[in-house]
Amino acid sequence: MDGAAPSFDIARIRADFPILASEHRGKQLVFLDSGASAQKPRQVIDAMVDCMRSAYANVHRGAYHLSEAATAAFEASREATARFLNAPSALDIIFTSNSTMAMNLVAHSFGRGVLKPGQAVVASEMEHHANLVPWQMLRDAHGTELRICRITDAGELDLGHLAELLADGRVGLVAVTHMSNVLGTVTPAAQIARMAHEAGAKVLFDGSQAAVHRRVDVQALDADFYCFTGHKLYGPTGIGVLYARAELQRAMPPFLGGGDMIATVGLHHSTWAEPPAKFEAGTPPIIEAIGLHAAINYVEAIGMGAIEAHERALVDHAMATLSRVDGLTIHGRAQDRGGVFAFGLDTAHAHDVATLLDRAGIAVRSGRHCAEPLHERLGAEGGTCRASFGLYTTTTEIDYLAETLVSARKFFA
Amino acid sequence: MSFSELRDLYQDIILDHGRKPRNFRRLDAPTHRARGDNPLCGDRIELFLDIQREHIVDAAFIGRGCAISVASGSLMTETLPGKTPAQARALSDAFRAFAMTGICPACDAEAMERLTPLAGVHEFPSRVKCATLPWVALNAALDGQGQEASSE
Numbered sequence: 001m002d003g004a005a006p007s008f009d010i011a012r013i014r015a016d017f018p019i020l021a022s023e024h025r026g027k028q029l030v031f032l033d034s035g036a037s038a039q040k041p042r043q044v045i046d047a048m049v050d051c052m053r054s055a056y057a058n059v060h061r062g063a064y065h066l067s068e069a070a071t072a073a074f075e076a077s078r079e080a081t082a083r084f085l086n087a088p089s090a091l092d093i094i095f096t097s098n099s100t101m102a103m104n105l106v107a108h109s110f111g112r113g114v115l116k117p118g119q120a121v122v123a124s125e126m127e128h129h130a131n132l133v134p135w136q137m138l139r140d141a142h143g144t145e146l147r148i149c150r151i152t153d154a155g156e157l158d159l160g161h162l163a164e165l166l167a168d169g170r171v172g173l174v175a176v177t178h179m180s181n182v183l184g185t186v187t188p189a190a191q192i193a194r195m196a197h198e199a200g201a202k203v204l205f206d207g208s209q210a211a212v213h214r215r216v217d218v219q220a221l222d223a224d225f226y227c228f229t230g231h232k233l234y235g236p237t238g239i240g241v242l243y244a245r246a247e248l249q250r251a252m253p254p255f256l257g258g259g260d261m262i263a264t265v266g267l268h269h270s271t272w273a274e275p276p277a278k279f280e281a282g283t284p285p286i287i288e289a290i291g292l293h294a295a296i297n298y299v300e301a302i303g304m305g306a307i308e309a310h311e312r313a314l315v316d317h318a319m320a321t322l323s324r325v326d327g328l329t330i331h332g333r334a335q336d337r338g339g340v341f342a343f344g345l346d347t348a349h350a351h352d353v354a355t356l357l358d359r360a361g362i363a364v365r366s367g368r369h370c371a372e373p374l375h376e377r378l379g380a381e382g383g384t385c386r387a388s389f390g391l392y393t394t395t396t397e398i399d400y401l402a403e404t405l406v407s408a409r410k411f412f413a
Numbered sequence: 414m415s416f417s418e419l420r421d422l423y424q425d426i427i428l429d430h431g432r433k434p435r436n437f438r439r440l441d442a443p444t445h446r447a448r449g450d451n452p453l454c455g456d457r458i459e460l461f462l463d464i465q466r467e468h469i470v471d472a473a474f475i476g477r478g479c480a481i482s483v484a485s486g487s488l489m490t491e492t493l494p495g496k497t498p499a500q501a502r503a504l505s506d507a508f509r510a511f512a513m514t515g516i517c518p519a520c521d522a523e524a525m526e527r528l529t530p531l532a533g534v535h536e537f538p539s540r541v542k543c544a545t546l547p548w549v550a551l552n553a554a555l556d557g558q559g560q561e562a563s564s565e
Contacts, residue, residue: 349479351454351543352423352431359419367454375455382477383455411416412428412480 008306014392016041016298027361030397035181035209035340035388036365037231040295044235047294048287059286060260060277074286077293078276084296085226086217087243094242094249094276095284099208100130102227102242103175105255105279106204107134110173110225110244113253117143119172122165122201124149124157125377126180129370131206135175147171151377155183155332162192166199174203178210178226182371182386183332184315184340186210193222202248208232212390213311213338215304218243230288234390235295239288242279249275256281299391307391311339317395318387321402327409331378339389342369342380345405348412350383356408357385362401422537423480424530426488431480436473436490449476449550451542456482460550462493469493469501474550479543485531486547492527498555505548511535512544 014020017039022029031039051073057066059074075090082090096102111134115121121135121144139146147165150158157176165171174196179186189205196203204225207216211228218226223243230239244252254261254272258281263271272278299307318341322330327346345353354366365386368375375381387401416423440446440461449458458476462469472490476483489508493501504521508528511517515535517525534544 351456351479351540352481355422355537355540356416356419359416368452372452372455381455381457407416411419411423412432 008302008310010310010392010394013302014394016043017392018042018045020392024361024363025359027359030360030362030400032387032389032393032397032401033363033365034212034390034393035232035386036369037237038212038234038390039392040236040291041234041298043298044291044294048236048291051287051290056287058283070286073293074284074289077289077296080293080296081241084216084300085211085241085243086219088219089246091274091276092243092246092249094244094279095289096227096240096242097238097285098231098240099206099227099229100240102225102229102240103131103204103206104134105242106173106175106225106227106244107138109252109255109279110202110248111135111138111144112142114248114251115142115144115172118145118170120145120147120165120170122147122149122162122171122174122176124176125151126155126157126183126185126371126374127175127177128181128206128208129372130208131175131177131204132373144172145170149176151183151185151374154334155180155185156334157185157187157192159188159191159195162195166195166201169200171196171199171201174201175225176203176205178205178207178216179213179338179340180332180334180371180374181209181340181388182342182369182374182384183334184337184342185332185334186214186336186338188336189221189223193224197222209338209340214308224248230292230295233292233295234298236288236291239285239292241292244276246275249279252279254278254281258282260284302391310391311389311393314389314393314395314398315339318389318398321398322405325402325405325409328405331380331384339393340386341388342384342386344380344384345409345412347409350385352412353385353405353408356411357401357404360400360404360407362397362404364401421533422540424533426530427480427484427533430484430487434474434483434487436487437475437483438473439475440471440473445554447550447553447556449546449553451478451482451546454479454543456543456546458482458486458547458550460486460490460547460554462551462554464498467497469496469498474547478546479540481531481534481540481543482546485544488527488531489547489551493551501551502555505551509545509548512541 059071078090202224207228226243231237261281331342350366443461445462456478463471472493
């Protein structure tokens with residue numbers, strides 16, 4: 001096995017993930033779909049099981065010890081999340097169910113409550129549907145405009161076009177990805193934030209991919225909103241994170257109504273709890289928050305810098321190796337890119353390729369990866385295959401992918 | 414890697430019809446037509462039927478898709494001519510059950526013979542919708558004109 005950084009012991013890391021030792025269709029599993037959802041280390045699994053076995057109760061409600069302890073553990077997860085993003089305070093962290101819900105929360109609450117009809121939201125051509133559809137819905141319900149920033153042929157955000165879209169001063173929010181889930185492009189977030197702020201707009205980054213691969217510092221980026229999801233960060237499904245600047249949270253009306261988000265309730269009127277509770281109606285994802293905390297501890301112990309170095313080595317290796325496969329097209333040639341590779345083979349459709357790879361034990365995603373407009377832009381309307389890497393991915397696995405693709409191409413030729 | 418175990422799914426007839434689909438053309442004056450769309454993966458076909466005196470006299474399709482969906486459209490359009498709309502619908506229902514389960518007690522053996530290779534898809538749950546897409550479009554075309562169907 002390989003290792004990019006001295007502190008990065010890949011054999012030990014792989015041993016933490018029980019599923020990686022399993023066989024599928026009689027072959028050793030080669031899991032290259034971490035961009036859709038990552039596998040879980042035993043540290044996360046154990047933390048969640050331990051919580052359910054011995055430390056579980058509802059939070060923010062009980063006056064008994066178990067509930068108080070569960071509340072403390074739940075809030076400790078919020079503290080850890082704030083440190084993970086270098087947020088000024090744990091109060092800036094809102095727990096949601098996933099990134100999609102985080103962006104919908106911003107669209108409903110900030111969108112309808114703070115943005116005025118006639119103001120515009122800028123998204124880009126390479127957004128995941130979760131950072132596009134909510135803004136279309138907001139436009140139709142609230143009368144905001146939706147502007148789409150182009151990407152270049154290399155798959156980078158066209159900053160010249162962004163400047164044009166911002167020029168009339170009517171943009172209230174720039175909502176773009178921090179790393180494309182198809183092209184792997186890492187966007188220059190700090191520069192985008194500066195451009196947005198100079199034009200009087202707030203900025204939201206969809207960090208669903210980026211937060212897994214890079215150290216994210218929301219203060220250094222000067223982000224107003226930043227979201228990511230637990231299940232791509234080796235944590236559980238069912239928990240997402242929205243960082244929202246404290247003064248924005250105060251200006252925003254609640255999204256969902258119910259228990260936990262209120263200060264007082266009458267039959268006809270209620271008042272709201274202080275943020276972030278104002279945005280967390282109902283019983284929150286308690287066990288999932290414990291799992292997220294364990295996942296953050298896990299990647300922090302390895303070090304986001306070491307993870308980034310390992311993945312840079314994987315990206316360089318994959319670019320070199322996959323480029324040697326005849327008939328293979330890699331979509332996206334951004335200067336700054338992460339471990340996500342969307343590709344097509346000249347002799348076969350993406351689904352057929354994925355079925356063959358599956359028989360070789362390789363799990364990749366095929367289709368349009370919740371980014372239909374981007375696939376139109378790429379001229380790949382019929383879909384692509386996507387290999388996405390995690391901290392447990394090895395260069396050996398990438399070599400095996402390339403070899404298998406050569407065989408797959410012959411099979412369909 | 415030889416992928417010999419995948420020959421159940423990708424039999425020669427499937428690969429052949431996937432590469433060189435028959436009836437892959439538009440009809441100039443179809444009496445019935447429908448689109449089949451699978452938005453998740455981007456597969457899309459448009460099916461054309463010419464029905465005269467209660468019989469399908471010609472069937473053709475265009476579109477894009479994987480080897481399975483293209484081969485399915487090719488084999489389907491080869492099978493349809495000569496059938497009444499009711500027979501075509503019965504075949505469609507039988508085929509879709511066949512593709513999902515791999516068994517088809519009610520199937521007319523003669524009519525199903527050409528389609529049997531496609532039934533290998535039942536072992537690949539994520540690929541069943543590829544095989545059924547043209548058939549979903551067939552039902553939509555028989556139901557009325559210009560309808561859009563999805564195999565999702």
